[in-house]
Amino acid sequence: MNPADILSKPLELRNGSVIPNRFAKSAMSETLGTIDNRVTKDLVTLYRTWAEGGVGLSITGNVMVDKCHIGEPQNVVLDDDRDIELLKAWAEAGKAGGSQIWMQLNHPGKQSPKMLNKDPVSPSAIPFRKELRGMFATPRALTGQEIEDIVQRFARSAAIAEKAGFDGVQIHGAHGYLVSQFLSPHHNQRTDEWGGSAEKRMRFVLEVYRAIRGATKPDFCVGIKLNSADFQRGGFTEEESLAVIDVLSAEGIDLVEISGGNYENPAMAKGAEKGKVKSEIKQSTLAREAYFLEFAEKVRERVAVPLMVTGGFRIGEGMASAVESGATDLVGLARPLAVEPDLPNRILAGEFFVSAVRPIKTGVRMIDNMALMEVSWYTRQLARMGRGKKPRTHDRGMLSLLEVLGVMASRGVRTRFRAGE
Template sequence: MTTPLGQALTLPCGLVLPNRIVKSAVSEYLAESDGKVLTDHVALYQRWAEGGAGALITGNVMVDRRYPEAPGNIIIDPADGLKVRDDLKRLSDAVRQGPARIIMQVNHAGRQCPSVCCERPVAPSAVPMKFGRGGFLSFAPPRALTEDEIEDIIGRFVHAISIAQTSGFDGVQIQAAHGFLISQFLSPRTNLRTDKWGGTLENRSRILMEIFRRAREITGNEFAIGVKLNAADFQRGGLTFEDVLELVGWLHTERVDFIEISGGNYEQPQMFGVDGESHVYSDGRLKASIVAEEAYFAEYASAIRDVSTIPVIASGGFRSREAMEMSIDFRRADAIGLARPLCIDPYAPKDLISEQLADLHHIAPPESGLSAHVFGAKSPFPWVRALHRYANITWYAYQVSKLAKMGRAAPNEGLISTLLAQRGFFKTHKKS
């Protein structure tokens, strides 16, 4: 019996993905300090393309160099004009030599721009992060955007999407999840505005809808434009799944090409499968059935498919081929998003589709028993859990760097040793 993971998927725009495995976005942290694409990017994406995924979604490509997610992000800033296209085309050409499709994720960090990158970030409202202090984990209190600045940001997204199309990318994904700027607008917890950009869900989603509509006017209907959404914020007073279902209805009307469903933000990082709550009701709590070993957001993806025909990518924690196949067979999702496992084994999609690989449980940072409990994700100490998340981010970033530069990852290197070795990783390009 042929695995459903090998079936092709046609998006509304007509773009055909050769199979149902998508490499979800993961920040590469490989760019120059000015956001320029390097040879390492090309080598990395060549390896991922050879690995057999049907589509590769890039890590954060930032639309404003003043407010990146972290040092090492690729940046498309209108001030740079069109000169970025040649470098981006090298990246897209490296992928399109084979059957894989390449999709650019476009993003603005908003208040989740760390202090190492900017002195004062911007946000819909001046709501500060409630997070740890020190280094990469430090975030300055944001200031509220003016309406003119919001219009400028919309223009920046549209510019980046246009550059993606003319650089040979097959599509883009608008990052509206994980607590970044558009997600901040969507959430009533972080959007306290009383003008046309805040208040009702329609107003809070206005920036997302305007970006999509204006971009579509430029790209036409045959270029894929998708959206990454949180299932919920999983915080009291935040975006709820009821809100998301209503938003999906509007995106359906606009003929968005795909939705990837994830969840959480830097304060409540469900996308890493940790710190989960026990229920999801109207206050945004996470169901216990989702905080499981895999498929954190599968139930949400399934519910979205019940109200829309937009193709849905379910990502977050998938590790067994059986769970992936069941999600496709039972129409809970149209495609499966994998990110962290492909930082270690870029050929996992090919092996899953050929049924040579049953699961990905072996692909994870090595942890001792003490590390896994007292100093791990389940630690009773909040500051330890935050440090563990930072160590995880650093460990996977290190694996991506090794994969790009050496052609193979180094999965046997531990979390703590990698963190100590890479303690200056996110400060490499700190602005003066």
């Protein structure tokens, strides 16, 4: 098997759009917007880096559809076209060398920290588990009119993205954000037309999808990132996820990216095969490297929708094996591209590739077991690339922790100052 031959093949989507190879940069929250949530030149530089590194499709970090509801300090919010020139530059940079760039659209729902939002919303007023309540307030249940307004916000943001030159948008329906909350029987305990049965809990994502389709042209791509499951008692199950994919496929969605988990059960932040030399890599590892391939195969048995699997890919041969097997059409990459943005070019040039991604080790067990530390460290590498610097491929232990804590504290102070606290 020659990974370059397999991964270099173009992928034609349902609407005729063509992704030039099988490498897809999955969304990572860059937090490179301004303190008042506007686009910056750093995003332009960052996405040009990935495009020039050979990725076939880049999906941006979560761009919020409502300035009153953001997930992190310095998220970009797209609710008007006042930054249209920078948006155009961002789109153009992401398409360098023939790549595609899609904008991920998101609403955090109740996953909006207290320092950013004292009035978070959700389908139902269900709080986080006890350990997280210090960070997240109990949400209030959305009214029917508010739900309709959010649907239209997704559509408006998609129309602006298309105007700016993005090739498509991805609805963030995973990881416990608002779309995911509507789908989950744990978070959505409504008894009206937006909740109750699985079909009614599915209504919100369908209305968002249809509104986006109505606001954009037929050749504009629309995809979704969806949990295979929440991995949470009483939450969204594999069977329900398969049913959602069935319906969205029938509606004509262009691409489904499969992930899993949420803030309370972050399956998307697990570790993977790391650091093995070629002779130590078993064929079973190559064939089953990513976390969600088995679920993807279940999807394959039901519908022919194009699939992207994200989570755990670290080895070039494993990436190629997943595509060759038919389990996925696109290899979704996040952390590997945060430290080695040119990995697609290297694999396509014939290099045997094993990612440099390693667990973050500070020596403090509680910190090392927290997904937050790892996510923050990789986010710092995106910031370095946004400034035109090379990312670090390995953390620096306690120094990395101090760097991350310093940045988080600074952003928190600036955010609270802007809010007038």
